[in-house]
Amino acid sequence: MRHTQLFTKTRKDAPKDEVSKNAQLLIRAGYIHKEMAGVYAYLPLGLRVMNNIQRVIREEMNAIGGQELAMTTLQNPAPWQKTGRWSDEAIDVWFKAALKDGGELGLAPTHEEPITALMQEYVSSYKDMPKYVYQFQTKFRNELRAKSGIMRTREFIMKDLYSFSRDEAQFREFYEKCAAAYMRVFTRVGIADKTFRTFASGGSFSKFSDEFQTVCEAGEDTIYIHRQKGIAVNKEVYVDEVLAELGMQKSELEEAKSIEVGNIFPLGTRFSDALGLTYKDETGAEVAPVMGSYGIGPARLMGTIVELLSDAKGIIWPKEVAPFAVHLVSITGGNDEIVAEADRIYEMLKDHGIEVLYDDRDARAGEKFADSDLIGIPTRLVISEKTMSQGGIEVVTRANGTTTFVSDSSLVEHLQN
């Protein structure tokens, strides 16, 4: 894409009402737009990152047998009434709306009820299980206090997967498989070294759950890390009784602030019981499937990546999630030959399927480099009088600033490995 086609612009100053690093950088670079407190729009660059993050998650979910679907954001109260969660006492973040005919509906804060009700139509035999379904879907939560940029918002997309298993053993097997898939996701988006599977309270669903917590000063949570075991314990269950159960001692644990980037938890038969979801086992007996729920917030992941992978100049995207693979920057000084050469390289890269943002603006070097650093595409290619006279292209790595010269005949090969 040519920069001159991009309608967004970078800016030097962050808006005064944004304090968090993630929102400041993402807004300055033109990735997101704040619509109101806790509600952000994704602009072309931001949408590309969001789509890349979702692609990574999708690939990992498909690899463990997940089937993607799309439920609805408008929610029928009926199944929620059956589980007792339609009331504001049960879920205090409901957005609800009145229908013209006097009825009421909800804006989805989560999807356990509708997915369980939906599966009732398709699950009837032990042969129908296990089943793993997931979606990327907008959730609405009327938070009393949205905060931390895109980390805690009132409207956000969540990847939520629900597992339906014959019994506890079958459920556990998938639960562990999914935990491993989550770690692969965090590895691919570049935050695995700081992300720990974390023992946590199960909230109202179960006694315990597992969170994936990424160590970061900007985090809302506090965890206690057991370095040797490579796992952690959430502060909410940091009590002697639980630690003993886990075979840990307080002296072995290290306190850290962290961001919850994922959460998986057992649902047992709570929802299948309440909504009457059953299957017939080999003996013909009606049995309630054992369920599990598995969430990752792509936007929160995006915010976490920015918090962790950025410097004073801007963002440093990992390859898998970067909006473009390379940032082609021309320094023309009004010289048409350089423009023509940059255009040629741009077309060549596109022809080889390399995703490239081409800064074809008639701007000075300083401004282009500053914007390039801010936007944070992993690899920058510079074409200027200097590089042309040396018969090559300058290749700069955003993460560490290392620069190499590559001849244009070997450029594509250089970029592809």
Add this chain to the structure above:
RNA sequence: CGGGGCGUAGUAUACCGGUAGUACGCUUGGUUUGGGACCAAGUAGACCGAGUUCGAUUCUCGGCGCCCCGACCA
């Protein structure tokens, strides 16, 4: 929800009970051209409502919005 703070051009900020200033941006012209250039001329602003006052962007009250700390986080 408890506490605190803040609303001034597109953005960031200043001053002031009496014609609202600066920088960036944007427009035009010129000079520049490898790390956010320079000169000149333009463009554009007081969240809403009520009150006090001769006069309110400024003071008072209410509303709305935004931020931070805490609580909450299914």
